[in-house]
Amino acid sequence: MNKFFCALAAWLFCGAACFAGPAYTAFTALGHYPFLTRFPGPHAVFSFGSSAGFDNPAFFASASSHTLMAGGYGLQTPDFSKSPLLLDLSYTGRFLEKGAVGAGTAFFSNNGYNESVTSISFGAQALQLAYGASAKIMTSSGLSNGAYGKRTLTIDFDAGGLWEIVPRLYAGLALFNIIGTGVINDYAITISTERAAKVHFGYFIDQDRTAQVLAEGRIDSLHELRVRKYSWGAAMDKAFFEKRYLAVRAGFLSQTAARGADPDNAIMFGCTGNIPVRGSQLKIEYSLSYSLGNASAGNDATASHALRAGVAFGGYEDYVPPLAKVSIQQNALSPNGDGVDDAITFFISAKDNAGGTGIKKWALILYTREPGRRLRAIKSFSGTGVPPTAIEWDGRDAGNTLVAKGAYHYQLRVVDQANNFSDSPLFTILVQ
Incomplete structure (x- = not known):
């Protein structure tokens, strides 16, 4: 199984290197980092990076809250004093006008349990193929009662490719944790240490590519050919005002933790605002993931809120593309x-x-x-x-x-x- 994943990753890189020609965008970043918008959690619909391309370097910071919503499925005001803390920082830099390098780190803390992931990544585009890879270090602490899983310290790699099959229709494949140490942590929020694969399809509805529909599926726990967890999701993304000032996203995500178990379903919403400020571009994003709960598992409905801000910068004095x-x-x-x-x-x-x-x-x-x-x-x-x-x-x-x-x-x-x-x-x- 390890040989299969390594061979497939090598094929993605070698195939991309054989192409030459104009890049459709300055770069496309793949994998979990760097990203522009994702809904909270390691199985996010928008974590693939299909909408994360920039023509300038950028720095982003975010704070997220996973809040228990009591009293049914209605949205309530979250109590942030009892919420776990999730901090996320990332930087992306352009080079050679066709590629990008990035670095990111995320830290999660809740009631004595901590997680962190730090990664460096590379993404580029040649003709219809965008490809990338990332190397990462993941850690998590273990509690004395073992409720949150094993203590984790692991180094691993992700790789992926995104191919435009015909104009406006694209498909992607990403491989996560290619080494795959076999460490399983069921509580993981910011990290996922298990070997996984994800397929992704998207279609731009209009010629100007301001609106798209997308769907993806992911399978985890591919150690020894066992599929222990899987998820799928679908969403729509719409940009307004010449694609430069406002974008909204809505989606649905279903995750199944074990074979035969009832899925955990969630509805999601995201909004991105782009504001030109003195030649730079200020980006502010809010995302909401509202879990519908799982009655058979005794889980109540929960809501996860994320607020993300950043500045696109670089060049000399003007940092916003025309x-x-x-x-x-x-x-x-x-x-x-x-x-x-x-x-x-x-x-x-x-x-x-x-x-x-x-x-x-x-x-x-x-x-x-x-x-x-x-x-x-x-x-x-x-x-x-x-x-x-x-x-x-x-x-x-x-x-x-x-x-x-x-x-x-x-x-x-x-x-x-x-x-x-x-x-x-x-x-x-x-x-x-």
């Missing part, structure tokens, strides 16, 4: 000289954030897809300063030769004076 949008009124052209749809017009919207340093350069690139899904640029329009609002393409490549009939792709990149950049989604156009 806006990059491109659209067309028709998705096909037929450059045959009959005067009907011989050319197509790209409509461009590009602007820097309020108080930013302004746009430095831009590029609109058209691609063809070669065997092996490799993208090759066939034509580019580029310039300095603010791009024009409309660009016409007559179906000819950089050598002024008409392209063959088929599907082609286009993408806009906008860079500001502080070298922060944004890429539009990769769109498809047909030549008939």
Whole structure:
């Protein structure tokens, strides 16, 4: 089993290294750390990192509360004086414009029981594949009565990949605790020491990728081919105001601790606000996980609250990437000289954030897809300063030769004076 996990992780890295081309975002971080939004607990729906990409370095800090809600399923005011403490810090830095490194630590304390996890991670993206890995040290204390499980001190690794199957549809696979020491701690809040695997699927509903639906499943305790715990969840994520100022998330998570046991179900909500402040970007997030309880296990309904704040920074004085949008009124052209749809017009919207340093350069690139899904640029329009609002393409490549009939792709990149950049989604156009 250990050989299988190591071989699969090696395949993910080697396969990613064979690709070359433009990155869709500055980076994509995978695994538990670094992350932007996750619901509390080691089996979080949003811990995969699909929405954690940034174009700038960032630092985040959070405080969470797991509060017992008495008297049925209604939400009540949490009593924080009796709540356990969960602190979480993480930092992410960009390098080479296609990858990121990060470091994070989390500490949990409750009634004499402590947990901690400290990790360093790497994430990058090549064409449709985002991949990453993290190394971590996990500790937990043991109580004299053994109620909270064994004392833990272990070093382990996570690895994963996220693949865009077709435009707007992606799938991911992550492997946790690849070494897998076999240490089991049933009470774990911030850590999960058991070998686990997770699959993840997501679909962007609209062309601008402001809304997506996602689902994932996770299995734990893969030691000796035993599946002792598993979970699954589904959620929806919606961004507003040009994807830069507000995002909301709602989801459902079901966890089963043992074969034949009743699942623990929870509903979840998250909200992220992005506020430009003097060229930086202040991020504030709140998330709520409300467990519906488990009558057969005697568990009451509980609510977990998390408040997370951070600042995206880096570059020189302007730390917020500009806006990059491109659209067309028709998705096909037929450059045959009959005067009907011989050319197509790209409509461009590009602007820097309020108080930013302004746009430095831009590029609109058209691609063809070669065997092996490799993208090759066939034509580019580029310039300095603010791009024009409309660009016409007559179906000819950089050598002024008409392209063959088929599907082609286009993408806009906008860079500001502080070298922060944004890429539009990769769109498809047909030549008939």
